[in-house]
Amino acid sequence: MKYLVTDAAGAVGHRLAATLVAAGHEVLAFSDSPVNGVASRAWPTRADVLARALAGVDVICAVDLATVAPDAAPALLKRLDKLRVAAGKAGCGRFVLLGRADIYDPALLADKTLLERSATAAPADLAPPAAAALALEESLRAGAGLDWTILRAPMILAPDSAEAKALFRRILIDDAPSPARFHPVDARDVATALATLGTHDRAGGQVFNIAAPAALAARTLDQELGRLARLLNDEATPQDKLRPPHQVADPVLATDKLARLTGVTPTRPIWVSLAETMQQVMKDLRADGTLPPLPEKINPVVKAVELGQKLLAGKTAVITGVTSGIGRATSLLLSRLGATVVGIARNAEAGEAWEAALAEGRHTVPGHFIQADLMSFARIRTLAADLATRFPRIDILINNAGANFPTRRLTEDGVEATLAINHFAPFLLTNLLAGPLKAAPAARIIMVNSDWHRRSLPDMHDLQMESGYRTGEAYCRAKFMNLQITYAMAALLDGTNVTVNAIHPGVVRTGISTRNTDGAPQVPAQARERAQQRMISPEFSAVYLASLATAPDYEGQSGLYLDTDEIKQSHEATYDEDWAWQIWEWSAQITGLTPASA
Ligand SMILES: NC(=O)c1ccc[n+]([C@@H]2O[C@H](COP(=O)([O-])OP(=O)(O)OC[C@H]3O[C@@H](n4cnc5c(N)ncnc54)[C@H](OP(=O)(O)O)[C@@H]3O)[C@@H](O)[C@H]2O)c1
Known part of the structure; x- marks a missing residue:
C-alpha cells in the first residue's frame, strides 16, 4: 500500500510514518522538514503538481488539524480541502482525517453520551482549529467518490507534542487555568489507530473518538503538574515523591466503537505520557532560560515508577x-x-x-x-x-x-x-x-x-x-x-x-x-x-x-x-x-x- 502522510514530521505524523514503514508500506510525506526513512516533499501549491504527487496513493492520512496553531488553521483548512478534492479526482482509496474532539462545545463535554451522537456546536462558537476540523469533516461526509474515516482525538500527549507543551507551559509559568476536563491520549496510540483505520474494511464512512480510558479533572491535572514540576525542579517535598492515588474521572469520550469495530484501544498509561511530556517541557524551559539549568537529580526509583x-x-x-x-x-x-x-x-x-x-x-x-x-x-x-x-x-x-x-x-x-x-x-x-x-x-x-x-x-x-x-x-x-x-x-x-x-x-x-x-x-x-x-x-x-x-x-x-x-x-x-x-x-x-x- 502507498500512504501519504501530511505533517509527517509532527508529533503524530512521524510516529505514524514509522509505524507504516515498519508494517511494510510505502510512505510519502508532505513535510517542510525531512522525515526519517521516508520520501518527503513540501506541500505542492500547484494543482497539477499535487495531482501528480497523488498518483498511486492508496491512503491519505491528514494529521495536521490535531495540532495546528489557531492562527494557521484557516489556511490549513484550505490546503486540506484542496487535497481532499484532488484525492477524489486521483482515485485515492481512503482519506483518513485526524480530527479534533473540541469540535464540541467544551461545556457540553460533561454529557457523556454527546460524543456518541453526532451533535456539534455551531462553527462560529468554535476555536479556529476546531472550526476547521468540523468544516473538513462535513466536506468529507458530503463529498462523493472518496472513502473516508475520521478519528477524533483530544489533547495528544508526547514529549514533542507542541499543543501539550504549550498548555503545560501556560499552566506552569503563566498560571493559566487548566481545561475543565482533560482527556489526553498518547501520540503512539493515535498513530496505531490511524495506521489501522487506513485499510480496515469496517472503518470506511465512520467517525471514531479516541482518548485515554479515563479523564482527569482540572484540579487533579493542576496538582499533578505542580507535583511533577516540583519533582523535576528538585524542590519536591516528601509528599511529592510518589504519585498520590488521584481520583480519575469516568471516561467522557467514547472509545468503545473504535475498539468494537477495529480492535484498537489506547494502551499507554496517561500518567506515563504526562510525566514524559512534562520532563520535556521542563527541559525546554531550562533550555530557553525560563528555568535555571539543573543537573539530572531525579531519584532513579521515582523516575522508573513514573x-x-x-x-x-x-x-x-x-x-x-x-x-x-x-x-x-x-x-x-x-x-x-x-x-x-x-x-x-x-x-x-x-x-x-x-x-x-x-x-x-x-x-x-x-x-x-x-x-x-x-x-x-x-x-x-x-x-x-x-x-x-x-x-x-x-x-x-x-x-x-x-x-x-x-x-x-x-x-x-x-x-x-x-x-x-x-x-x-x-x-x-x-x-x-x-x-x-x-x-x-x-x-x-x-x-x-x-x-x-x-x-x-x-x-x-x-x-x-x-x-x-x-x-x-x-x-x-x-x-x-x-x-x-x-x-x-x-x-x-x-x-x-x-x-x-x-x-x-x-x-x-x-x-x-x-x-x-x-x-x-x-x-x-x-x-x-x-x-x-x-x-x-x-x-x-x-x-x-x-x-x-x-x-x-x-x-x-x-x-x-x-x-x-x-x-x-x-x-x-x-x-x-x-x-x-x-x-x-x-x-x-x-x-x-x-x-x-x-
Ligand atoms: N517508623 C519509624 O519511624 C522507624 C524508624 C527507624 C527504624 N524503623 C524500623 O523500620 C522497620 C519497620 O517498622 P515500621 O515502622 O514499618 O513498623 P510497623 O508498621 O509496626 O511494621 C512492622 C512489621 O513487622 C512485622 N512484624 C512484627 N513482628 C513480627 C514477627 N514477630 N514476625 C514477623 N513479622 C513481624 C509486622 O507484621 P505482623 O504484625 O503481621 O507480624 C509489620 O508488618 C522496623 O525494623 C523498625 O525498627 C522504623
Whole structure:
C-alpha cells in the first residue's frame, strides 16, 4: 500500500510514518522538514503538481488539524480541502482525517453520551482549529467518490507534542487555568489507530473518538503538574515523591466503537505520557532560560515508577514485615518495579490483603505471602528451608520486621523479645538464606536499622537486659547489635556477589510506637498527631529502601550505613571489630547457628 502522510514530521505524523514503514508500506510525506526513512516533499501549491504527487496513493492520512496553531488553521483548512478534492479526482482509496474532539462545545463535554451522537456546536462558537476540523469533516461526509474515516482525538500527549507543551507551559509559568476536563491520549496510540483505520474494511464512512480510558479533572491535572514540576525542579517535598492515588474521572469520550469495530484501544498509561511530556517541557524551559539549568537529580526509583520501567523484572525480593508500615510500602514499590516479592509477617488476614493488592494492582506483579513469626528460631529455620526450595535464587533480602516491647518478655526460645525480632531474626534468617543469595548474580541484603542505635550501647554483662529492662533502650541496643552483625557479615561476604548494608529509613508515620503497648499509658492523641505530621510517609521511606536495593550507585558496595539517602558513619563503637565478632559468636550460639550453616 502507498500512504501519504501530511505533517509527517509532527508529533503524530512521524510516529505514524514509522509505524507504516515498519508494517511494510510505502510512505510519502508532505513535510517542510525531512522525515526519517521516508520520501518527503513540501506541500505542492500547484494543482497539477499535487495531482501528480497523488498518483498511486492508496491512503491519505491528514494529521495536521490535531495540532495546528489557531492562527494557521484557516489556511490549513484550505490546503486540506484542496487535497481532499484532488484525492477524489486521483482515485485515492481512503482519506483518513485526524480530527479534533473540541469540535464540541467544551461545556457540553460533561454529557457523556454527546460524543456518541453526532451533535456539534455551531462553527462560529468554535476555536479556529476546531472550526476547521468540523468544516473538513462535513466536506468529507458530503463529498462523493472518496472513502473516508475520521478519528477524533483530544489533547495528544508526547514529549514533542507542541499543543501539550504549550498548555503545560501556560499552566506552569503563566498560571493559566487548566481545561475543565482533560482527556489526553498518547501520540503512539493515535498513530496505531490511524495506521489501522487506513485499510480496515469496517472503518470506511465512520467517525471514531479516541482518548485515554479515563479523564482527569482540572484540579487533579493542576496538582499533578505542580507535583511533577516540583519533582523535576528538585524542590519536591516528601509528599511529592510518589504519585498520590488521584481520583480519575469516568471516561467522557467514547472509545468503545473504535475498539468494537477495529480492535484498537489506547494502551499507554496517561500518567506515563504526562510525566514524559512534562520532563520535556521542563527541559525546554531550562533550555530557553525560563528555568535555571539543573543537573539530572531525579531519584532513579521515582523516575522508573513514573515511566513504568520495570528495573527489577525477573528478580526475587524477600522482605519481612509486609503487612504494615515501611515494609508494606517498600514491597509494593519493589513489585511496581517488576520484582516478584515474597512477603513475610504474622497477620495472615493482612497478608492475604497484601497478596490481593499485588495481584490486582494495575502496575504491580503478583507476590507470595508467607505467614511466619520471626520471634521463633524454629519457625525461621522452616521458613528459610521453604524459601530456599521455592526461590532458589534471591536477589534482594530486606530484613525490615521490627518491634519494640514496653515490658521485658521472653520468646519461646527464652530470649528477650525486642532483641529477638530486631537482632536475632535478621541474623539467623540471613545466614540461613546464604545459598539462594549466593545463587543470584548480584544479591543485596538490607538491614532496616534505626538512628536510635546511637542512644544506648549494649551491656556485655547483661546483653538481654535481665536487670533493668527499659523499652527504648532495649530497642536501641538491639539495633546497635544489628549494625555490628551487618558489618561483620559484610566482611565475611567480601569478594562474593552478595552485599549487605543497613539503613535508617527516616522517622516514619507508622504504627510501630502504638503497637505492643500492653495497656501502658500512651502519648496523648493530639501530641501523637502533631509528632506524626513531622514524620515522612511510609511511601516516601520506601523510595530510600528501594534505592538502596536497586540503584547502580550501591552496586558492589557493602558495609554501608545510610541515613535515608545519605551514607553516614554509624556510632563509632559499631565499627569495633573485636566487639562485633563477640556479638556474632554469642548470637550464633543462642540461635544455634552452626559454623556450617553460617
Ligand atoms: N517508623 C519509624 O519511624 C522507624 C524508624 C527507624 C527504624 N524503623 C524500623 O523500620 C522497620 C519497620 O517498622 P515500621 O515502622 O514499618 O513498623 P510497623 O508498621 O509496626 O511494621 C512492622 C512489621 O513487622 C512485622 N512484624 C512484627 N513482628 C513480627 C514477627 N514477630 N514476625 C514477623 N513479622 C513481624 C509486622 O507484621 P505482623 O504484625 O503481621 O507480624 C509489620 O508488618 C522496623 O525494623 C523498625 O525498627 C522504623
